[in-house]
Amino acid sequence: MTEIERSLRNKTLVVITTVNEPYVMLVNESDPSLTGNARFEGFCIDLVNAIAELRHFRVRFVECGGYGGIDPVTGEASGMVKELMEQKADMAVTDLTITYEREQVVDFTMPWMNLGIGILYTLPQKEPPQLFSFLAPLSLEVWLYMAAAYLGVSVLLFVVARFSPYEWDVPQPCRDQQDVLENQFSLANSLWFTIGSLMQQGSEIAPKALSTRMIAGLWWFFTLIMISSYTANLAAFLTVERMVSPIESAEDLSKQTEIKYGALVSGSTKNFFRDSKIAAYQRMWAFMKSARPSVFINKSSEGVERVKRSNGLYAYLMESPQLEYVLERNCELQQVGGLLDTKSYGIALPPGSPYTSSISNAILILQENGTLHALKTKWWKERKGGGMCKRRAKKSPSSASELGLDQVGGVFVVLLAGMAAACAVAIAEFAWRARRLDPTTQVSLLGEMARELQFMLRSRSSTKPARHRRPHIILTSTDLTVPSPSTS
Missing domain, CATH: 3.40.190.10 (Periplasmic binding protein-like II)
Structure with missing residues (x-):
């Protein structure tokens, strides 16, 4: 034991500090019965008490306002630095950073914690899900190119099918010497064939010529890649929360x-x-x-x-x-x-203090035996709600979250809009066909629709009597002439 350590034994050192969680905290501000050292708790309080136990001295904690330093303009000291310079305290303990300007006027022990400056900010806001989130896996540019490819391939298939002689067939093969040939790839059928392939559903139409089969095969390869890429990316876009x-x-x-x-x-x-x-x-x-x-x-x-x-x-x-x-x-x-x-915290002492080396050695002992780590675990993770956020994160599922209506609502909108459009087209088809069959009918469109609905509800058969187009007969004056009675 050195002479300095002997001089420290049973001595009471005045330790100034400032309140800042979790280094130094007040146990209970509203309790007047707490006085002296009993008022304070925290990492630095435990640190000083551990050093005092090693070096066998006592401490008296005194609260001081502000960390302090040297003003670069006036050169005046402030806060705890000023108290130490004026020998009003034996030690200053809190989250006091070792800096060049402070080192010039006070003594510092070896660091008891290393640190750096970080930025505290709110968590990023969750991006609100859009109604048409299912479109997000592909960019707008890709969607436009896909639409252009769909139209271009459909038109090309129509043109090539019309040009190729192998796509023209007789409508009734059992009859000989027919003067009429039929091509299944009309423009409408070409559009239906390509959209069926894109939706991976196919159609009843199949190409026969080598040229049209080449177009169909390349289009199928294109849809295979695009649909696979879209499907793989869709799950991430719909289940992963984006910040x-x-x-x-x-x-x-x-x-x-x-x-x-x-x-x-x-x-x-x-x-x-x-x-x-x-x-x-x-x-x-x-x-x-x-x-x-x-x-x-x-x-x-x-x-x-x-x-x-x-x-x-x-x-x-x-x-x-x-x-x-x-x-x-x-x-x-x-x-x-x-x-x-990168910087460090240290314990500050008055300039030329004889206890600096002894207290530095005590900090080194506490670091080597794990006391500093245990104190940090105690005050950071175990006391007053420590580790709360990590426990909450463990409870949250690590797998992909379930899909809600916010993520897939756009699909329902598209479905409803498509169903409404299909109903409108069906009504238009019904009206057009009804007028072509009987242009002189006096029955209203709603009446025709009501009669068709009644038939649908009454009959379970999938067949019904055919309605042929009635000729539009125009009566002339000669048609209305009454013939004279024949003479005998």
Whole structure:
């Protein structure tokens, strides 16, 4: 045991700190019976108590406002740094970052935690499902090219079938010496053949000539590839929840002005952007400094709440350990991008303090025996709602989610619209046929339809008497002349 360690035994050190979850927290602000060290809890409180147990000294915690540092313009110290410089405390413990300017005026132990600056932001909003989501697997350009291919192949099939002699057949093969040939590939049938292939249903029409079979085979190959690609991509588009996030990194933040961002008003994060030589961070600093209302906040908890209430219009720049602590308890938040820098937390002591080396050795012992890791697990994951979001994620199904009406509603719309169009065409066909059969009929169209409906309901047969077209007879005056009686 060294002389310094002996001098520490049974000595009471004044430890100044500032409240910031989960490093230092008040046990119960409304309980007046709690005084002294009993008022405080947290990672740093346990850390100092573990060091005190190793080095056999006592501590007295005193709350101090602000982290503090050296003002670059006036050179004046503030916060805990000022308290240490004036020898009003023996130690400063909280999430105090080791920086160059602080290192010049106070002593720091070896780091007890490494970290970096991260971006706290709301989770990306779920993209609202569109009514025609089933069209999403293929781009609009591909859909247009498919429609053009369908029309082009149909017309080409019609032309080639008309040109090829092997597609012309006699309508009644049993009769000899027929002067009429028939071609099954009319324009309507050509369109029906290609759409049947595209829908993988086929049709009763089949090509006979080599040329038309080549066209059909290539069209079938084309539909095989396109339908397979569409089907494979459809499941992902309908079952995977798609998120829309306006920012993915600090670079994205620096290139826009709609989403505001800020940091703690007094701390190393703000100083990092102020002193940075990187162009993107310089733009961010200029934006933060000129923003009105101010984007800087006094406490990290205020920054977290501002992110929650901003509806995606504010991002908070904070140090990664505390960001991790927030994400464990706020499932609606996320970290955007990676860490912007690398730095460390340390315990600050007055300049020239004789205890710096001894306390650094104690931190190294706690790091090697796993105490620091156990303390972080305790305060980050086990206390006050820690791990809540991860437990919730485990309960959620890992497989694809079920489809709802929002995802496939467009298919029903298309079906209903098609059925309505088919009914309208059927009515038009019925009216056209009825007028061709009997142009002089006095029965209204609704009457004809009612009579057809009655027949359909009364009869179970699939046949009915044929109605032939009645000739349009025009009577003349000679037709109406009455013949004279014949004479005997």
